[in-house]
Amino acid sequence: MKILLIEDDREAAAYLIQALDEAGHVTHHAADGETGYAMASGMDYDVLIVDRMLPRRDGLSIVESLRAEGDKTPVLILSALGEVDDRVTGLRAGGDDYLTKPYAFTELLARVEVLARRSSPSEAATSYEVGGLSLDRLSRKVERDGEPILLQPREFRLLEYLMKNAGKVVTRTMLLENVWDYHFDPQTNVIDVHMSRLRSKIDKGYATPLLHTVRGAGYMIRD
Amino acid sequence: MSRFAQLWRTSTVRLTATFILIFSLFAILLLAFITWQSSVQIQQQQAKDIDREIAALQRLDATGGIRALAFALERISRAPGPGVYYLGDMTGQYLLGNVTDIPANVILEPGIYAFDYERANPLTDPPPSAGADKTGFAVVRSVVLNNGMRLVVGRDVVERRGFSAIIVQSFLLGVIGIILFSLIAGGITARRVLKRIDTIRDTSTKIMSGNLSERVPVTRRNDEFDGLATNLNAMLDRIEQLLQGLKQVTDNVAHDLKTPLTRLRNQAEAALRHGADDETRQQALETTIRESDRLIQTFNALLMIARAEAGAPSGTLTDIDVSAVVADVAELYGPVAEDEGILIQTSITEGVHLRANRELIGQAMVNLLENAVKYAKPQGDGEGRVTVGLRRHADRVLIEVADNGPGIPEEDRKRVLERFVRLEKSRSEPGSGLGLSLVDAVTRLMGGQFRIEDNAPGVRAVIDLPAL
Helix, strand or coil: CCEEECCHHHHHHHHHHHHHHHCCCCCEEEEEHHHHHHHHCCCCCCCCEECCCCCCCHHHHHHHHHCCCCCCCEEEEEEEECCCHHHHHHHHHCCCCCEEEEHHHHHHHHHHHHHHHHHCCHHCCCCECCCEEEEECCCCEEEEECCCCCCCCHHHHHHHHHHHHCCCCCCCCHHHHHHCCCCCCCCCHHHHHHHHHHHHHHCCCCCCEEEEEEECCCEECCC | CCCHHHHHHCHHHHHHHHHHHHHHHHHHHHHHHHHHHHHHHHHHHHHHHHHHHHHHHHHHHHHHHHHHHHHHHHHHCCCCEEEEEEEEEECCCCCEEEEEECCCHHHHHEEEEEECCCEHHHHHHHHCCCCCCEEEEEEEEEEECCCCCCCEEEEHHHHHHHHHHHHHHHHHHHHHHHHHHHHHHHHHHHHHHHHHHHHHHHHHHHHHCCCCCCEEEEEEEEHHHHHHHHHHHHHHHHHHHHHHHHHHHHHHHHHHHHHCCCCCHHHHHHHHHHCCCHHHHHHHHHHHHHHHHHHHHHHHHHHHHHHHHHCCCCCCCCEEHHHHHHHHHHHHHHHHHCCCCCEEEEECCCCCCEEEEEEHHHHHHHHHHHHHHHHCCCCCCCCEEEEEEEEEEEEEEEEEEEEECCCCCCCHCCCCCCCCCCCCHHCCCCCCCCCHHHHHHHHHCCCCCCEEEEEECCCEEEECCCEE
């Protein structure tokens, strides 16, 4: 994946570039807003990671300009401002996701990988299939190897989100944001308990587990 | 800067001067009006008297003839007073009366005149001498009688002038008196008003110099100044309370953040220690990350509380379905509670809307449920139970989270809302001591009240919000 990182903190940028490289992504770096904007509009990237406060040009204005030009490259906004209204302004400016500093790299990586997928057409798919497990978004039916599985509405939405991002790590915060639509940190293991219930419904009694726990990061569904 | 200019700057002097100016202007106008009115009155009265006298003399002339008229005129001419009388023949030649030197045109042409004259009273006045200063000034009316004789009747107005002089004199006296009076009254009023302002200024000076416990004295008069003083005092109370809160928070932050920071540092040192194997290092680093995450959480909670306490930025409070939020969070915690052997029961009135911030209400509910699930652990052989309720009561919306745990002693119920306050019993439990502070701040942000009540046994936390 080709990523453009616009971040003025050299140390943070160096760490991110190295970590993204280890995760198999090519990362270009711009240290100020103007350069970042020039690079973003001049080259084709899969994901842009944009810091909100930048020298020479504000991160949000870069995103706004790109969107105004019809550039739909997914954007992850990084910011030290984490209040509800800050997030709202960030997303309103055209950002696709918003991550508050300080963050765990696993969280950033998971979000970047899920974002990149958005540009692919599977977004509009009406059904998903992973290793014999199928989910129909219209009839709201879930089956594994032809056997129907009964899920609670919330469990259905959890599975739907996981399957939409099959093969990618989704973090607990991402689940809380996308399934419950809340943006705070789940303090205890609330999400884990929901996941273990879901797992018992879709994996119990089958030889190959589909729902995997990724240590220190989150969950992933894959065959 | 001259001393006068300095003096003029003080409100006392300016206020007094304004008072005097207004008072005096008003008094002068009033007195002038009275003076003018009374002179007009006197003039009218005199004119009427003259008319009446002429009418009486004419009647006398008609009934009693010239003899009766002459006799009467002779008599009233001699009487002392301001009366002016003149009777002339058909050509105007003096016949009798107490004035002799009346201008010819006055005698010959009927009408009203005013002129200087010399009084000729055979009994009291010396005979007129030509060229002498004329001492009288008369207003007269001249008529022609039926038989062609000329009659002039009038009043000496020198006396009236004397009267005017008296009026002017008393007028001046009055003005001086009024100026003096308004000087005193204005001075007293201004000083009384300004003294109270000075009191407020003195108090604020003391406060500025660091004594925040000073208060503006409030009198029993209950006037505007007392209203102002009461408001100022309320403001000072609030500021003092905020400052105390700030101080307490600073102390607590210092204490409560130093502890995890120390642990963090210890872990990092452990990882660097000579002879540490890979596993120890791995563990130390993982602990380090966990500790820093907790620190970040604490910071976030502190910031959220600070933001909520600073008031809502416009646009963050919107019309939300609070029933849905409460139900969401109850559902989110259902499985966790169940794993702990606790049953969450809900009784939520559906479709209740509020002007609130969804995220903040959600976070508050999470904090309350975290606590409830943490403390509702079965005691002895009892069963842990948590109830989540939302109902409308008159114009309030009550959100309740209750457990049947050990509860909070009455004397601690206010204290646990303060930042970083953790009761002895809960010290062993994980937590930052910020959960309830956040709930309290969020509730107040939305114009409500947060209370902790006795659930007998256990805690009932009530978020009491104004309905939409």
